[in-house]
Amino acid sequence: MSATPATRTTFVGALPAADRRRAKARAAWRRRGVVAAFLSPWLVGVTVFFGYPLVMSVYLSFTHFDNLSAPRWIGLANYRYMFHDPMIGVAVRNSLWLMAFAVPLYVLSAFGIAVLVARVKTGSGFFRTVFYLPALAPPVAATLGFVYILNPANGPINVILAHLGIQGPLWFQSPEWSKPSLVLLGIWGIGNLFIIFLAAVLDVPKHLYESAELDGTNALQRLRYVTLPTISPVILFSIVISIIAAMQYFTQAYVAANIASGQASQAGDITVNLGFPQGSTLFYPILLYNDGFRAFAMGYASAMAVLLFIAAFAVTAIILVNSRRWVHYGGAVR
C-alpha cells in the first residue's frame, strides 16, 4: 500500500511517532474500506455469476443431471460419450470452419474496407456511415432480411443473378452454401471491426509513408511494410475478439436455420430443424443449447461447456503467445 497524497499532507510531521503510526493505519484501513465498497457489487457478481458456475459446470460435467432430480455422479461417462456422439463432431467441425475461414475473411474485409475509406478523399463521412450502419442492424432482423433476400426461389439476389444469366445457388437451403451465406451476413455487419481498423489506419504517422515513398516503394509495399506492422496490435485485437465471437456464434445460425427450414415450429422444438440444412449450421453453442435446455441433458451440456472453456482459454493463449513474433508495439505502448 503506498500512501496517497491525501494522507501524506495531513499533519503527518506534526504528530508524535505513535499517533502518526496509528493515523497512518487508520487511513490505510479507510482506504481499504473505500476500495472494498467500490468493488463490492462486482465482487459479488464475479463470485456468483462466474466463479460459482465455473466450478459447478466442472462438477455437473461428471454427473447425470436433468434439473428435476439431484445430479447423479457418473464419472467420465459424459466425456466418453462425446466420442460416440455423431452430433458433436459435426458441431465442432462447423465451429472450426468458422474460425478457419470466416474469421480471416472478416478481418481481411474490415481491413480492406478501412484502407479503401482511408484512401477516399471526398465523401469519407458518407462511406463510413454506410459501412458501419449494417453492424447496428439487430442480428435477428439482419438474419431475417438475408434469409429473404437470399431465398433461392424468388429472392431478389437470385432474380438479379438470373437476369445476368447466372443460376443462383440455394443459399440457406443448401448444406454447401448455408455457411457461406452466414459469412456474407457477417461481412455485411463488419462495421465495428471496420471502425477500429479505420481509426488505426488513419493513426499511422504520415512521415512513415513519406519516407517510404522517398525510398521508392510502391503503394502495395507501403501497405505491407508500413501500414501492417504499425497496426499489428489492432489486427491481433480483432483476431482475438473475432475468434471469441466465433466460439459463441449462435443467434444468426439459429434464426437462419429456423426460418429457412420454414417449419411451423414454436421456439420449443428446434430439434426438427437443428442445424438446417443437414446439420450444416449446427455450431457448438447451438448443440450445447439443444442438449442442455431442450433435451435437458444438463450433465452432458456441462461437459461441453468445460470443453468450450478449455478451448477458449487455449486458443486465446496460443494467439497471444504467438503474437509476440509478429505484433509490433510502437514507442508509447510497449
Added chain:
Amino acid sequence: MTTAPVTMESQAALARRKVPWTVRRRRLLLSVADHSVAIAVALMFLLPFVFIVLTSLMTARQSLSPDIWPNPIRWRNYVDVFLTAPLLRWTANTMVYCGLATLGLLLSSIPVAYALSRLRWRGRQVAFLIVLATMMLPQQVTVVPLYVMWSKLGLVGTLWPVILVTWFGDAFSIFLLRQFFLTIPQEYIDAARVDGCGEFRILTTVVLRLAKPAIAAVALFSVLYCFNDYFLPLLYVGQGDVNTWPVSIGLSQFRNLHQVQWNLTMAATLLVMLPVIVIFFLAQKVFVEGITLTGVKG
C-alpha cells in the same frame, strides 16, 4: 480530419516542384479508381436495406413473386404488423429490460472502473485480469449452473435473470470505463483530494463530469446489447408466454406465429432496425468514439 492540412500542404509543396503531367494523371486515375470501388462496395452494403424496404411494401402474393419493385405500394403492412403480433408488448418488455439493465450496469460498473484505474491497492492488476477474463469467457460456459440457479429462484420465464446479472458489474463496461478514467489528468483528482474530497465525492463530482462521453458510450452500448440480446432471453423466456418476449425473440418467432408472409415479416424487420438506426444518427459521435476506445487504447 486532422490529416487534411498536412496532405494539402505537402501537395502544395509538390506543386511548387512542378509535378510531371504523367504523375498527376496517374494520381487522378487512382483517385477515380478508389472512389469507384468504394461506391460499388457501398452500394452492395446498402442493397439489403433497399430490398427489405421494398419487400415490406409489397402485397403478400407479390413478396413471393420475382418482382423487386412493389406494385401497388401497400403502406397498410405497417398497420397489419401490429395486428398480427403483440409488437408493442414486446417493445415494452425490451424497454424495461434495456432500461433496468443499463441503469444497474452504470451504477455497479462505474465505481469498479474507478477503483481499477484511480485507486492504488494490492491486487489491482489481478482484479483487472479477472475483468478481462470474464469479458473473454463464452456465455455458454457458465450457462447451465446459472439456469439451474435462476430456476431454483423461480425466475425462469421472466427477463429478471438477464437484468439482474448486469447489476453486479459488467466486464466490458468496466473495461471501457477504466480505459477512459486512466486518461483523466491526475492533477484534477489531486486537487480534489487536497480540497478534502473523499473518494466518493471525487468520483461523483470530478470523474463523472469528465467522463461523460465514456459513460454515454457505455450506456449506449448497453442499450444496444440488450436490444439485440438473443441467446439468454431465448433461454429464459423463449419457451414461455408470448407476452414475456422481448423484441428479438418475438421477431425471430414472428413468421412461425401465424405463418406470416414475407412482406409483413420484412415490415417487422424494418421496424426493429429503425430505432437502432435513429439512435445511431442522433448519437453518431458517441458511437465512433466508444468503439475506437475499445480497440485502440486496448
